[in-house]
Amino acid sequence: MKFSISREAFLRPLQLVVGSVAGGRPALPIMGNILIEVKQGLLSLTGTDLEVELITQITLQQPAEDGVITVPARKLLDICRGLSDPCEITFEVKNEKVTIRSGRSRYLLSSLPAIDFPNIESWNSLLELTVMQGEFKKLIEFTQFAMASQDVRYYLNGMYFEASENSLRSVATDGHRLASSAITLPQSIEAQSIIVPRKGVLELVKLLDNEQENVTLQIGKNNLRAIIGGFIFTTKLVDGRFPDYRRVIPRNGDKELLASRESLKQAFTRAAILSNEKFRGVRLTLSENLLQITANNPEREEAEEYIDVDYQSEALEIGFNVSYVLDVLNTLKSEQVKITLSSSDHSTLIESTDSDDSLYVLMPMRL
Numbered sequence: 001m002k003f004s005i006s007r008e009a010f011l012r013p014l015q016l017v018v019g020s021v022a023g024g025r026p027a028l029p030i031m032g033n034i035l036i037e038v039k040q041g042l043l044s045l046t047g048t049d050l051e052v053e054l055i056t057q058i059t060l061q062q063p064a065e066d067g068v069i070t071v072p073a074r075k076l077l078d079i080c081r082g083l084s085d086p087c088e089i090t091f092e093v094k095n096e097k098v099t100i101r102s103g104r105s106r107y108l109l110s111s112l113p114a115i116d117f118p119n120i121e122s123w124n125s126l127l128e129l130t131v132m133q134g135e136f137k138k139l140i141e142f143t144q145f146a147m148a149s150q151d152v153r154y155y156l157n158g159m160y161f162e163a164s165e166n167s168l169r170s171v172a173t174d175g176h177r178l179a180s181s182a183i184t185l186p187q188s189i190e191a192q193s194i195i196v197p198r199k200g201v202l203e204l205v206k207l208l209d210n211e212q213e214n215v216t217l218q219i220g221k222n223n224l225r226a227i228i229g230g231f232i233f234t235t236k237l238v239d240g241r242f243p244d245y246r247r248v249i250p251r252n253g254d255k256e257l258l259a260s261r262e263s264l265k266q267a268f269t270r271a272a273i274l275s276n277e278k279f280r281g282v283r284l285t286l287s288e289n290l291l292q293i294t295a296n297n298p299e300r301e302e303a304e305e306y307i308d309v310d311y312q313s314e315a316l317e318i319g320f321n322v323s324y325v326l327d328v329l330n331t332l333k334s335e336q337v338k339i340t341l342s343s344s345d346h347s348t349l350i351e352s353t354d355s356d357d358s359l360y361v362l363m364p365m366r367l
């Protein structure tokens with residue numbers, strides 16, 4: 001096998017493939033490698049950790065010799081990253097020895113046979129849909145912060161996607177908060193729901209870098225595949241039952257607060273400085289058209305903020321984790337937000353005032 005490619009054309013696809021599988025110590029030595037294949041002028045790079053798999057394909061501009069091999073992923077990336085740009089990289093395999101040349105630099109890398117490289121098993125797609133990358137990226141970014149991490153309830157360590165008729169909804173929750181967002185699909189589809197694991201979500205969103213291009217999603221019984229430009233991304237799905245998120249959304253809130261998102265964000269950011277570093281609690285005291293935010297910590301330091309808001313209901317005092325509140329305020333894009341409350345021990349609903357596509361539920365804290 002032999003091919004030449006510019007560093008500029010090779011580096012970003014290589015970074016994404018290596019980044020999608022790099023992590024701790026691989027379960028098998030070969031999983032620390034990436035699969036490199038040249039076939040009929042097309043260069044393919046494949047990385048996998050058995051949970052996710054990323055394949056990128058690059059059309060070579062110069063004549064090449066076909067072949068396939070695996071090489072250490074991180075070492076190859078570090079070599080290519082260290083070369084000065086612009087430069088041409090020549091990759092050659094002879095007798096299982098891999099030589100990389102660029103200018104007066106030469107590197108000899110170890111390899112493992114491609115036949116031992118693990119591939120996610122072949123599977124059939126049950127549902128296929130196409131959406132704009134920008135829309136799908138928004139769907140993920142508006143909810144991903146609420147995904148659980150290493151929760152014993154394994155089905156919370158990911159994102160729930162629900163497709164029905166002409167809408168696609170994402171939901172994430174860690175048991176303390178819930179985030180949900182929806183987009184309208186250009187075509188009507190049959191009902192389908194899946195849970196994509198946390199790593200699959202975080203790696204997939206990195207590939208969505210061209211808002212005007214489409215992404216094709218293929219949903220199988222145990223896998224999700226996304227075809228994005230020159231990338232084919234596959235992730236295994238979480239085999240579990242996601243909680244009924246509709247039951248979590250509060251419907252009986254009788255107190256409504258309207259406020260500037262930016263004013264709230266700045267006030268909560270300042271109050272957070274003196275909140276308890278472990279519990280991150282802040283107290284909200286609501287009276288007519290006024291919101292008081294207070295925070296304190298074990299060092300007996302205290303922060304107090306007052307904001308003018310639109311609030312006409314009875315007085316209320318409620319506590320929240322300030323980090324959770326800021327996650328929502330940083331995600332929403334509207335100028336105004338609407339907060340619907342009922343009592344100090346019931347969950348609160350936060351929404352944008354100019355769109356009902358996204359909603360956020362926060363559980364209160366006892367302070």
